[in-house]
Amino acid sequence: MLFKNILPFLFTLLLSLLICSNTLLAQTREIKGTVIDEVTGQPVFGATVEIKGTHYATITDSTGVFKLNVPSGTNVLVVSHVGYAAKDINITGDEMHIVLTSITSSLENVVVIAYGTRKKTDLTGSVVAVSEKDFQKGNIASSEQLLQGKVPGLEITPGGGAAGGGSKIRIRGSASLNASNDPLIVIDGVPVESNGVSGSANLLNTINPNDIESISVLKDASAAALYGSRATNGVIIITTKKGASGKLKFNFNTRASLSHVANKVDVLSADEIRRIVNEKGTDEFKGFLGNANTDWQDAIYQQAFGSDNNLSVSGRADIGKSIKLPYRLSGGYYTQEGVLLTNKFDRYTASANLNPKLFNDYLTLNINAKYARTNNRFADEGAIGSAVNFDPTQPIYRNDDKYGGFFEWEQSNGVLNALATRNPVAMLMLRNNTSTVNRFIGNVQADYKLHFFPDLHLLLNVGMDRSAGSGKDKFRPEMAASVLGFNSRGRISEYQQTKASKLADIQLFYQKDITEKTRIDVLLGHGYQDFYTDDVFFYSKFYDGSIDTVIANKPDFPDDRNGFAIESYLGRVNFTLSDKYLLTASLRRDASSKFSRDNRVGYFPAVAFAWKLKDEFFPDAGNNINELKLRIGWGVTGQQDGIAYYSYMPRYTYGSGSAQYQFGDQFIRFLRPTAYYPDVKWETTQTTNIGLDYGFLQNRISGSIDIYSKKTKDLLSVVPVPPGSNFNVELLKNVGNLNNKGVEFLLNVVPVRNARTTWDVSFNMAYNKTEVTKLIDFIDPNYKGISTSGVSGGTGNNIGKIAVGYAPYVFYPYKQVYDPTTGRPIEGLYEDINRDGQITDDDRYYYMKPAADVIYGLSTNVTLGKFSAGLAGHGMIGNYLYNNYLSGSATLRNILNPVKHIGNASVNYLETEFSNNMYLSDYYIENASFFRLDNINLGYDLGKVLKGKASLRLTGNVQNIFVITKYRGADPENASSTGVDNNIYPRPRIYSLGASIDF
Numbered sequence: 001m002l003f004k005n006i007l008p009f010l011f012t013l014l015l016s017l018l019i020c021s022n023t024l025l026a027q028t029r030e031i032k033g034t035v036i037d038e039v040t041g042q043p044v045f046g047a048t049v050e051i052k053g054t055h056y057a058t059i060t061d062s063t064g065v066f067k068l069n070v071p072s073g074t075n076v077l078v079v080s081h082v083g084y085a086a087k088d089i090n091i092t093g094d095e096m097h098i099v100l101t102s103i104t105s106s107l108e109n110v111v112v113i114a115y116g117t118r119k120k121t122d123l124t125g126s127v128v129a130v131s132e133k134d135f136q137k138g139n140i141a142s143s144e145q146l147l148q149g150k151v152p153g154l155e156i157t158p159g160g161g162a163a164g165g166g167s168k169i170r171i172r173g174s175a176s177l178n179a180s181n182d183p184l185i186v187i188d189g190v191p192v193e194s195n196g197v198s199g200s201a202n203l204l205n206t207i208n209p210n211d212i213e214s215i216s217v218l219k220d221a222s223a224a225a226l227y228g229s230r231a232t233n234g235v236i237i238i239t240t241k242k243g244a245s246g247k248l249k250f251n252f253n254t255r256a257s258l259s260h261v262a263n264k265v266d267v268l269s270a271d272e273i274r275r276i277v278n279e280k281g282t283d284e285f286k287g288f289l290g291n292a293n294t295d296w297q298d299a300i301y302q303q304a305f306g307s308d309n310n311l312s313v314s315g316r317a318d319i320g321k322s323i324k325l326p327y328r329l330s331g332g333y334y335t336q337e338g339v340l341l342t343n344k345f346d347r348y349t350a351s352a353n354l355n356p357k358l359f360n361d362y363l364t365l366n367i368n369a370k371y372a373r374t375n376n377r378f379a380d381e382g383a384i385g386s387a388v389n390f391d392p393t394q395p396i397y398r399n400d401d402k403y404g405g406f407f408e409w410e411q412s413n414g415v416l417n418a419l420a421t422r423n424p425v426a427m428l429m430l431r432n433n434t435s436t437v438n439r440f441i442g443n444v445q446a447d448y449k450l451h452f453f454p455d456l457h458l459l460l461n462v463g464m465d466r467s468a469g470s471g472k473d474k475f476r477p478e479m480a481a482s483v484l485g486f487n488s489r490g491r492i493s494e495y496q497q498t499k500a501s502k503l504a505d506i507q508l509f510y511q512k513d514i515t516e517k518t519r520i521d522v523l524l525g526h527g528y529q530d531f532y533t534d535d536v537f538f539y540s541k542f543y544d545g546s547i548d549t550v551i552a553n554k555p556d557f558p559d560d561r562n563g564f565a566i567e568s569y570l571g572r573v574n575f576t577l578s579d580k581y582l583l584t585a586s587l588r589r590d591a592s593s594k595f596s597r598d599n600r601v602g603y604f605p606a607v608a609f610a611w612k613l614k615d616e617f618f619p620d621a622g623n624n625i626n627e628l629k630l631r632i633g634w635g636v637t638g639q640q641d642g643i644a645y646y647s648y649m650p651r652y653t654y655g656s657g658s659a660q661y662q663f664g665d666q667f668i669r670f671l672r673p674t675a676y677y678p679d680v681k682w683e684t685t686q687t688t689n690i691g692l693d694y695g696f697l698q699n700r701i702s703g704s705i706d707i708y709s710k711k712t713k714d715l716l717s718v719v720p721v722p723p724g725s726n727f728n729v730e731l732l733k734n735v736g737n738l739n740n741k742g743v744e745f746l747l748n749v750v751p752v753r754n755a756r757t758t759w760d761v762s763f764n765m766a767y768n769k770t771e772v773t774k775l776i777d778f779i780d781p782n783y784k785g786i787s788t789s790g791v792s793g794g795t796g797n798n799i800g801k802i803a804v805g806y807a808p809y810v811f812y813p814y815k816q817v818y819d820p821t822t823g824r825p826i827e828g829l830y831e832d833i834n835r836d837g838q839i840t841d842d843d844r845y846y847y848m849k850p851a852a853d854v855i856y857g858l859s860t861n862v863t864l865g866k867f868s869a870g871l872a873g874h875g876m877i878g879n880y881l882y883n884n885y886l887s888g889s890a891t892l893r894n895i896l897n898p899v900k901h902i903g904n905a906s907v908n909y910l911e912t913e914f915s916n917n918m919y920l921s922d923y924y925i926e927n928a929s930f931f932r933l934d935n936i937n938l939g940y941d942l943g944k945v946l947k948g949k950a951s952l953r954l955t956g957n958v959q960n961i962f963v964i965t966k967y968r969g970a971d972p973e974n975a976s977s978t979g980v981d982n983n984i985y986p987r988p989r990i991y992s993l994g995a996s997i998d999f
Contacts, residue, residue: 033098034097145167152764178716205347221634258305265388274289364446628693652674704744705743708742
């Protein structure tokens with residue numbers, strides 16, 4: 001009975017389903033289409049094609065083709081892919097041709113500038129934006145290295161090959177002497193302090209390069225003046241990746257790398273040392289010779305492994321009908337061994353970007369949070385110098401456990417020779433120097449478009465940057481000769497430091513299109529930012545338990561915190577007339593607590609004008625001329641870095657240990673007044689810039705030319721106090737002037753661009769000349785400048801000067817005399833320049849400079865179907881280095897060391913046969929011009945994997961391929977501003993393989 005009742009019901013249900021199915025099929029149609037890249041014309045595989053407002057979707061195949069059944073009444077498809085801007089596409093037929101624009105292409109048209117964005121075609125200042133696709137490729141540990149060789153006038157010089165190490169960053173040369181020459185770094189709207197925290201060799205390594213979307217470099221004052229007090233050296237704005245519209249997307253990328261030292265220092269072999277000692281040494285030194293053949297550089301270097309792993313998820317969540325929430329979450333782990341034994345760097349990062357739009361898009365929020373934890377083990381880099389100077393006839397190890405089992409030089413009585421070179425392997429293995437740094441950068445940016453006045457926006461930016469570093473440096477007790485020579489108790493040092501910055505900006509932004517081609521925008525704002533440093537503790541103690549306490553950066557007054565604050569008011573107007581004439585004017589007022597009340601406020605104006613010549617003179621040129629724009633800018637920026645807290649106030653400090661008075665049986669140290677300069681004020685730089693942006697043949701030829709002049713006045717310089725004062729010291733005062741002038745050139749060419757093949761070439765070059773024009777504020781005809789550029793060896797030797805009429809750190813040596821027959825330098829013989837019959841300090845002369853006249857970079861990339869290849873390089877012309885290694889080691893004295901041990905020497909000794917060191921000879925000042933091939937990279941898109949659910953790309957890179965130079969040192973690219981090359985951690989050659997999967 002039950003079966004009879006159910007059977008009619010099931011029959012009716014089945015019939016209803018068939019009818020509904022036929023009706024549904026009758027109401028759907030199949031849409032076919034192709035999705036291609038806007039620039040290359042190549043198919044985009046793995047793109048999601050979704051019916052808007054539903055969950056019905058498909059994915060394009062390797063040829064970019066998709067098929068999708070679309071219900072009748074459906075009018076819009078949403079097409080998206082990682083790396084492309086999502087598009088809403090109206091359905092116009094059964095076959096569709098869809099073009100996606102890559103996010104990086106969009107970024108090329110919209111540039112992040114000071115306090116906002118602007119179309120590239122509407123820029124009036126000298127700004128270069130580098131997007132992700134143009135970043136330097138390979139194993140990149142620190143974010144600034146993404147720009148190496150990519151921006152004209154930007155010099156990125158790594159300080160060596162240490163794992164996690166940083167770089168010297170210069171934009172258009174140096175604008176200061178004793179203040180900082182580093183540019184201001186702004187990360188997602190938060191200006192950050194550049195001087196690091198204890199335990200970190202480079203605070204920029206806390207930013208995961210994989211999270212960075214674009215970097216803008218603001219070079220002239222008209223572009224940078226809105227940052228006022230800290231923009232003298234230019235501004236680098238880092239923008240991290242954000243969420244996008246479309247379905248949930250994951251990306252995982254990984255890279256493994258192997259590094260090794262490509263070029264070692266040329267030193268004498270063990271047999272050459274034996275020959276020299278037997279020919280020129282006494283019996284005592286002959287008795288020191290060993291039987292080993294040790295390559296000490298091989299002993300301290302290793303094949304170093306590295307790995308970089310990143311996972312990100314992005315998409316958009318729509319909450320109700322009025323809230324749109326694009327988001328991106330990411331996490332990363334980077335580990336890198338240094339090529340120097342015991343050196344290691346680990347980084348753990350996490351970031352979150354939320355960009356909700358509320359109240360029908362009237363309110364837009366940008367919420368950024370970035371956390372990084374870095375663990376460092378620092379190797380004793382003094383081992384590099386020891387390795388090239390240690391006797392190669394000696395073994396690494398001894399036959400007992402003394403000194404941890406490592407060979408060390410002893411005196412005849414068996415006591416450690418404390419003045420001898422230390423065993424470099426022991427220096428590394430018997431020391432454990434570690435640190436941990438935690439950093440958090442977060443901010444909330446709000447853009448509220450007023451309901452009652454939509455042209456007016458209220459902008460708010462509140463953020464913080466906090467870093468905490470701690471570390472411990474331990475020597476093995478009763479083993480490490482590095483400390484046993486002077487302290488038989490061993491030593492351990494500990495430190496902990498915290499730096500914090502808080503930011504609060506509020507602005508009003510008004511934007512109005514007066515006509516279709518005429519528009520205006522106005523920005524008015526107030527800002528506050530403070531910076532504080534707290535040293536929780538800093539001490540060293542011995543293994544017997546006694547403590548030698550050192551308090552670092554202790555405030556001058558107990559109730560004060562170590563820090564300063566800046567309060568600012570700013571305004572900017574952009575006016576576009578007829579879409580041809582562009583005018584920008586800005587003014588920033590900064591007040592800094594580093595100055596007295598009379599000098600606290602600085603005003604930083606700027607104005608710039610741009611003229612679109614194409615629209616004026618070539619309106620009918622079409623794609624033959626895409627851009628031709630003249631830019632003229634002027635502005636003033638400021639500088640306050642390098643000024644100590646409270647330096648403008650009278651202070652008392654304790655006298656030296658010997659300056660004591662006796663009261664009975666006690667000796668009391670008295671306070672004494674300290675020299676101070678109450679009138680210290682802003683160091684200011686005035687910049688004038690003339691530029692031309694061009695683009696021809698559908699922008700297949702594009703670039704820019706800039707000519708600039710920078711004049712710094714009220715230079716913060718350490719100068720001697722005039723005679724007759726009560727203080728025999730030097731003071732930081734505003735007394736100097738410094739001029740920079742130069743030319744920059746950028747050329748981008750796309751020789752081939754079609755549906756299958758793209759080939760692009762980029763070249764940039766910059767010429768810069770820097771000259772000190774004033775240095776002291778009193779007349780002294782005998783004053784030859786500030787001695788600087790100390791060299792290793794001897795006592796108080798300086799090879800450089802800061803002098804009027806010359807570039808900073810110009811070399812100041814004696815002029816070497818050479819044998820006319822052999823061409824060899826004659827030991828101890830210099831030219832008597834003033835012809836007074838004797839060689840004195842007056843015979844030294846100004847000669848060459850460390851800074852390059854020209855820096856340049858080039859890169860090229862080829863895409864052929866699924867295969868891609870590229871290379872990049874950079875170089876310098878006209879830079880000189882003082883080869884401190886040669887001056888210190890290429891002598892017989894270094895081999896037959898007077899403190900009774902044998903050392904090694906550079907092979908240059910065989911050429912000069914100097915007996916003693918000639919530290920101040922110009923023989924050691926060498927032309928360090930070079931070209932370095934930085935990177936060769938290969939890539940291949942495998943297309944869809946995992947049954948079409950994901951797409952996979954494989955990459956391979958080789959970094960630091962070769963260097964072309966005449967310089968005899970280990971590396972011509974030196975981060976030292978003074979140009980003294982000594983004991984540089986070698987930059988490794990790196991091989992890496994990587995994979996990136998989107999799903």
